[in-house]
Amino acid sequence: MMPVSNKTRSLAPFFVFLLIIIPLFAGLYFLEPPSETVYQGVRDREAVVSYAPSTGIVGDRVTLMRGEPMVINRHRMVYRGITDQGIRIDLFLLELDPDYAYPQILTKQQAKAGFRMADTRFSLLSVNRNRLKLRREKL
Known part of the structure; x- marks a missing residue:
């Protein structure tokens, strides 16, 4: 067996360090998503209203179907x-x-007398198992 020189023995920890660090940083770099998609501020968020049907609003009357x-x-x-x-x-x-x-x-008594949800006041017109009809009132 050949004797190991001091020069190669002193470089061995450096190569082991590189073999550990290079894959670690490459994995973090390629697997981490871009920062602008991760950090979305609350102020930048807009209310999503496009997917909700608006056919139940006619004038001051609102019709809510069950689960919609x-x-x-x-x-x-x-x-x-x-x-x-x-x-x-x-x-x-x-x-x-x-x-x-x-x-x-x-x-039903509270709803007929009128109630407030968020910044809108409503009163009950009719209700059954599948449909709720409300009237929007002026605040």
Whole structure:
């Protein structure tokens, strides 16, 4: 067996270091997504209103079908049906948090007297299992 010189022995840790660091940095560089897609500020986010049907709004009357979203004044409302407690409506504040629903449960008496959701006031016209008809009122 040949003796190992001091010159190659001193370069061995350097080559081991390179063999570890180069693949690590190459993996981080090629696998990391660009920074502008990762960091999207809340101020830059706009309310997504294009996918919600708007056919249920005629004048001051709003018709919500069960389970279908309706966007009214940058707020999405989804009628969930009638429960034992009352009428259930999920409210999404699109500019604040478009993915989180704020559940609202109203009795028929409260709804007929008038109620406020976000920045709009409504009163109940009619309700059944599949449809909720509301009238928008002036604030």
